[in-house]
Amino acid sequence: MGTEHLSEPEIVRLAENAYGVGFRLVSGTEYRSLNGCPKCGDGGKGSRSDRFRLFADEHALVWCRRCNFSEFVDKLAPDHRPTAQDIQNRRLRAVEQQQAEHARRLSALEVMHASQDHLRYWHNMEIQTDAIAYWDNQGMKLQTIDDYKLGYCPRCPTDRDGRPSHTIPVLAYGKLWNIRHRLIGADNGDKYRPHLAGLPAMLFNADHLQGDPERILIVEGEKKSIIAAQAGFPNVGLMGKSGFKPEWARKFARVKTVFVALDPDAEAQAVEIAALFKGRARVALLPGKIDDLITRYGATAEDIEWFLKRARPA
Numbered sequence: 001m002g003t004e005h006l007s008e009p010e011i012v013r014l015a016e017n018a019y020g021v022g023f024r025l026v027s028g029t030e031y032r033s034l035n036g037c038p039k040c041g042d043g044g045k046g047s048r049s050d051r052f053r054l055f056a057d058e059h060a061l062v063w064c065r066r067c068n069f070s071e072f073v074d075k076l077a078p079d080h081r082p083t084a085q086d087i088q089n090r091r092l093r094a095v096e097q098q099q100a101e102h103a104r105r106l107s108a109l110e111v112m113h114a115s116q117d118h119l120r121y122w123h124n125m126e127i128q129t130d131a132i133a134y135w136d137n138q139g140m141k142l143q144t145i146d147d148y149k150l151g152y153c154p155r156c157p158t159d160r161d162g163r164p165s166h167t168i169p170v171l172a173y174g175k176l177w178n179i180r181h182r183l184i185g186a187d188n189g190d191k192y193r194p195h196l197a198g199l200p201a202m203l204f205n206a207d208h209l210q211g212d213p214e215r216i217l218i219v220e221g222e223k224k225s226i227i228a229a230q231a232g233f234p235n236v237g238l239m240g241k242s243g244f245k246p247e248w249a250r251k252f253a254r255v256k257t258v259f260v261a262l263d264p265d266a267e268a269q270a271v272e273i274a275a276l277f278k279g280r281a282r283v284a285l286l287p288g289k290i291d292d293l294i295t296r297y298g299a300t301a302e303d304i305e306w307f308l309k310r311a312r313p314a
Contacts, residue, residue: 040067121151139295204237274314282311
């Protein structure tokens with residue numbers, strides 16, 4: 001008997017009881033651990049590391065991104081022990097699902113690479129003075145608006161109500177990878193949307209990693225990344241404080257010093273990211289969000305440097 005007889009809440013409770021961790025929903029049926037990995041001890045007792053994941057779908061699988069431990073949750077329930085054939089079938093379905101997801105991502109990327117939508121949204125700024133005022137209010141100079149092709153979409157394709165959006169293209173290596181739509185009139189939990197479903201996660205301002213930079217900042221969000229760059233700080237931006245993939249650390253191989261400068265409420269995530277760089281990273285404890293410090297409170301580049309000099313080693 002497989003996990004098709006267990007509901008999603010039952011799978012979550014079973015996994016929490018078996019591994020002694022709490023889980024929080026990330027998206028769909030994927031959950032992250034609130035207490036690290038029970039096998040490799042990632043982060044130690046009380047850790048907020050989220051590398052230990054639960055997939056509470058028909059696969060009912062737990063997996064640690066660090067130690068690669070994986071196990072079918074229903075093995076832990078005597079009344080729901082899967083047969084060898086159940087396990088084999090689920091492994092095959094998981095492989096097929098991964099292949100289909102990979103194909104969808106490739107297809108979405110091909111569409112994005114060929115798209116010129118971001119230029120159309122950017123040209124809208126010539127007649128939409130309110131949009132220029134919006135970006136100006138966010139602290140963006142006119143040259144920055146042009147450099148990043150910031151734009152305005154009068155009817156956002158991601159929104160069934162057809163609300164307008166401000167747009168931030170994700171450009172890297174000479175290609176368009178995504179367009180981030182900031183819906184106008186949406187609440188905080190629904191502001192940002194990708195241009196297409198199925199696009200992979202990306203580092204914003206990834207081109208700043210080229211050319212062997214002496215140092216680079218990791219900040220949270222595209223707007224913060226743009227403002228930090230405008231102030232003279234080479235950086236990359238994460239699409240969310242938990243949006244750094246461990247395998248991305250290889251992209252920083254030639255960077256001498258990495259400063260992780262996330263928002264003040266993301267210190268635990270900053271420490272976890274910094275640990276991936278094996279002594280080359282420092283955690284910058286800024287008193288506010290880096291874009292607010294610069295645009296709202298008048299912090300100069302020298303002020304930000306003061307905090308970077310006092311950043312603590314990982």
